[in-house]
Amino acid sequence: MANMSLKKNEMPVQDPKVxxxxxxxxxxxxxxxxxxxxxxxxxxxxxxxxxxxxxxKIDIPGFxxxxxxxxxxxxxEVIARQSSxxxxxxxxxxxxxxxxxxxxxxxxxxxxxxxxxxxxxADRHNALSKSAPSKPASNGHRVAVVGSGPSGLACAGDLAxxxxxxxVFEALHVAGGVLVYGIPEFRLPKTxxxxxxxxxxxxxxxxxxDSVIGKTFTVDELLGEMGFEAVFIGSGAxxxxxxxxPGENLKAVYSANEFLTRINLMKAYKEGSHxxxxxxxxxxxxxxxxxxxxxxxxxxxxxxxxxxVYRRSEKELPARREEVExxxxxxxxxxxxxxxxxxxxxxxxxxxxxxxxxxxxxxPDAKGRMGVAEIEGxxxxxxxxxxxxxxxxxxxxxxxxxxxxxxTTRHGGIVTDEKxxxxxxxxxxxxxxxxxxxxxxxxMGAGKxxxxxxxxxxxxx
Numbered sequence: 527m528a529n530m531s532l533k534k535n536e537m538p539v540q541d542p543k544v545x546x547x548x549x550x551x552x553x554x555x556x557x558x559x560x561x562x563x564x565x566x567x568x569x570x571x572x573x574x575x576x577x578x579x580x581x582x583k584i585d586i587p588g589f590x591x592x593x594x595x596x597x598x599x600x601x602x603e604v605i606a607r608q609s610s611x612x613x614x615x616x617x618x619x620x621x622x623x624x625x626x627x628x629x630x631x632x633x634x635x636x637x638x639x640x641x642x643x644x645x646x647x648a649d650r651h652n653a654l655s656k657s658a659p660s661k662p663a664s665n666g667h668r669v670a671v672v673g674s675g676p677s678g679l680a681c682a683g684d685l686a687x688x689x690x691x692x693x694v695f696e697a698l699h700v701a702g703g704v705l706v707y708g709i710p711e712f713r714l715p716k717t718x719x720x721x722x723x724x725x726x727x728x729x730x731x732x733x734x735x736d737s738v739i740g741k742t743f744t745v746d747e748l749l750g751e752m753g754f755e756a757v758f759i760g761s762g763a764x765x766x767x768x769x770x771x772p773g774e775n776l777k778a779v780y781s782a783n784e785f786l787t788r789i790n791l792m793k794a795y796k797e798g799s800h801x802x803x804x805x806x807x808x809x810x811x812x813x814x815x816x817x818x819x820x821x822x823x824x825x826x827x828x829x830x831x832x833x834x835v836y837r838r839s840e841k842e843l844p845a846r847r848e849e850v851e852x853x854x855x856x857x858x859x860x861x862x863x864x865x866x867x868x869x870x871x872x873x874x875x876x877x878x879x880x881x882x883x884x885x886x887x888x889x890p891d892a893k894g895r896m897g898v899a900e901i902e903g904x905x906x907x908x909x910x911x912x913x914x915x916x917x918x919x920x921x922x923x924x925x926x927x928x929x930x931x932x933x934t935t936r937h938g939g940i941v942t943d944e945k946x947x948x949x950x951x952x953x954x955x956x957x958x959x960x961x962x963x964x965x966x967x968x969x970m971g972a973g974k975x976x977x978x979x980x981x982x983x984x985x986x987x
Contacts, residue, residue: 529566532635537642542855546826549711549795552852553617556639556646558596565593568638571630576640579624581971582615582680584608586625586640593643602651605644610683611676611722611970613652614705616645617714619967620846652721658728665689667984670754672739672925675703676966677957678760679726680973681980686729688981693754695737700791703762704958705966707791708783710820712827713849716790740924745932749952755987756952756980759940760973763919763958769812773869774915778804778877782813782821782916789824806830806912810880812866813916814838817963819849821914822858832858833908837865837885837898861908863887865900869913880908919963929953937962946976947983954980 538554539545545552556564568590576586585604592601605612621641629637667690671678674696682692700706702719727733739745739761748754766781768774785803788794792801809825811818814836822832834853836843839862843850854860861882868881884904888897921938933941933949939962940955942948948955956972958964 527566528569529563531567534567534636534639535560535564535642537639539852542852542857545712546823546856547829549827551715552712555649556642558598558646558650561593561598561643561646562596564639565590565643567631568594569630575628575630576625576638579626579628581624581967582608582974584625584644589647590638590640590643593647598647598650601647605647608974609970610680610726612644613648613718614676614714614722615967615970616641616643616648617718618709618965620965622847624967652718659725661728661730662687662689664691664730667691668693668754669980669984670695670748670752670757671760672745672757673697673703673760673762673957673959674701674723674733675760675762675957675969676705677762677959677969677973677976678703678758679723680970681758681760681956681977682731682973683726683729684974684977685980686726686731688977690981690984692731694731694733695739695743695748696733696735697738697761698791699735701733701735703760707787708817708820710786710790710824712823713820738924740928745925745929745950745953755984756954758946758973758976758980759925759948759953759955759959760957760969761922761925761959762969763921763963765920765922765938766915767918767920768915769866769917771866771868773871773877773880776869776871776877776913777875778806778912779869780804780912780914782811782817782914783919785821785914786817786824795824795828803828804912806877806910808910809833809912809914810835810866810908810910811914811916812836813918814843814845815916815918815963816845816849818914818916819845819853821916823849823853823856825912825914826853826856826858830912833910834858834860835864835866835880835882835908836860836862838896839863839887842896863898865898866913867905870907877911877913878909880910880913881905882908919958921959921962925959944975945979945982946972947979952983954983 589601589604626637794803809830811822870879954976957969
């Protein structure tokens, strides 16, 4: 029987007062009973509008129909046809602006909880599955993938399923890219990432860590003496941006990248960590995206009073609404329409405060986005002993500077066509290395697109 409730089933979560002091996962997941009930809210629309919002084109009504029938194994099979990382996507994809915003049920109520159902299906499969996927027969062709983030893993998975011998080169000592160094444990447990990567290894994907392309090997060497027939660059956007205001060189001023890498990858939140992070008592986080929320919530879990400073209003925050709400529940203060103009230091060059200026809205630009301008004479000081800059990242210039004939934009992004082909024959790219910082699922979609183009290119040769 269909469930015509206008409200989606709530996701059970840890109590805010409890979770703000630990790094355990906040969202606890649906039960089988809840998942079936939520799946029955789906109308199984004939034209499947939700699938048009999915960058990897999962048959969303198809897998939800299986959940409604309690055929959870069948639901996983439907998802796995298109997605190599469903347990990850179910947690971190912004479904509210992609598949769920297309859901017909969202016209007069809440959309179906597509992301929550995907997570449930993947988690159940991973918990109960006793066997790894079998390695397909080799087709005799070799492809190199640079970077083991979401775009690289998606590309590697699709090619491995077609029989390619795929080697992934990762600069860090652990595979996973932004999934392990950028997204906190309380949003994406690292055991989930490790499990998904082990599944790719079972398909035959080889992962070489501590391999910095541009230093350890170059793209030219991969295509030359190392014998790879094509290269996919999915190296992400790990170069942090700063505001270039006075005081950014003071001690205890972090880029969000460094702060989160120390917390997530190097476990700086644990007592006795070999790579500790400065534990501020009053932390200011500059920015309003998901990375800013992650940094602020990590700092809160380290015991700090945390203030987010953002130059626009709450309505314009680019972070997922769920992450903003969780941050507010955890006691993080939001100082809106505010922009830093200087970071103050003490006589030992440590941060002691941040000078901010109030902002006002101006006329909208050509795209309809309201402009902002400073209000002269509105400066005020926020007390802080640590500042985290979370205002965006750019692609690392190393690959560009060591690869002949690779066209890039003025921001350092690799130029590609709609299939992920670059200006260099045999070299493909996708994800944040092309677009700059974006979402996990968009990066995955780019990896899948490039995998299809690589298959076409190699078979055409």
